[in-house]
Amino acid sequence: MQGHGPLTMALQRRPPRIVFLVMSAVAQPGTVDQLARALAPHPVLVHHDFSQSPDFKLSAPNVRFVTDPVPTGWGQFGFVDGIFKGLRHALAHMDFDYLQLLSPTCLPIKPLREFERHVNGTLDAHFDAIDLRHDLDARLSVGYRAWTTKGSLGHKLARRLVALYYGQSAGRRDEAGVWLRTGKSSSAWAAMAGWPLKAMGQRTWDRRFGATRLSLHYGSVWFGARRSVAEGLVKAYEQPGLRDYFERMHLAEEFLLPSLLMHLRPRRGPMNHRIARFDGAHPSQLGTDQLEPLRRCAAWFARKFPDDPQAPVRHLVLGQLAGAAEPTPMARTAT
Secondary structure (H helix, E strand, C coil): CCCCCHHHHHHHHCCCCEEEEEEECCCCHHHHHHHHHHHCCCCEEEEECCCCCCCCCCCCCCEEECCCCCCCCCCCCHHHHHHHHHHHHHHHHCCCCEEEEECCCCEECCCHHHHHHHHCCCCCEECCCEECCCCHHHHHHCHHHHHCCCCCHHHHHHHHHHHHHHCCCCCEEEECCEEEECCCCCCHHHHHHHHHHHHHCCCCCEEEECCEEEECEECCCCCEEEHHHHHHHHHHHCCCCHHHHHHCCCCCHHHHHHHHHHHHCCCEECCCEEECCEECCEECCCCHHHHHHHHHCCCCEEECCCCCCCCHHHHHHHHHHCCCCCCCCCCCCCC
């Protein structure tokens, strides 16, 4: 998948039409409204799970809603289905050049004009991915999730083996919008736990689904990509057996999206996000002490910020970093 040719030349002659797809479930409406206004004049397509918070109304004029949203929830495969619902809606009803996936607790940390120039380049997508075939830390830390069914006895046993192998070791790698454990415990139990984990890691990490052959990768779900890549994602997701295979995984989106994106082989750059350091399975909240590190980092968005539109850090980031303290007049919205 290449980023050259007439499309790239046309994009370089005009501002790109960007759609921001926001996955919403339990965030305050004011938080999502504030994010949407900061992203104007570009449209914000919201997939909201009304089963979790039915009284959810937004006033930002650049907001659109995904029709017939699906139930989502942390750790549920409905989150994956919701992302693809949003992609299909955007492709069917909106005219755009580039789509960026966001959470309600994301904020831009650079002016949108700079982000427009960024996506107007020659790259097709922006995401990070860790190849499980070649990364021992990934295989030992999270590889068992790709081979076991969430909630099953095998999954629980493998998770226990991981805990025994690493013990109290503080070694970790924070990259690709996720984190991996590294090193191992000095306990004698570590060697015993390591044998079945490493044996599991010798399995084939390539899977075929119809015409789609995937090499399993691991990473953050928050990608950005051109329309052609979004089309390729939807087409690949519809391959026979693919959904059934990933549905059994714990936090399947962290395997599915990076694997599909790598399968498409786009010209890619690093992910557009800076993710706060994870505390267990969840990223920590960014506070006012992170303002200068955010200013210096190369990312365009960050998460996660407090789910409170009045939080001081949100106003500081929008005013001092994104230059979007006030609502932006509407223009160039996609339809």
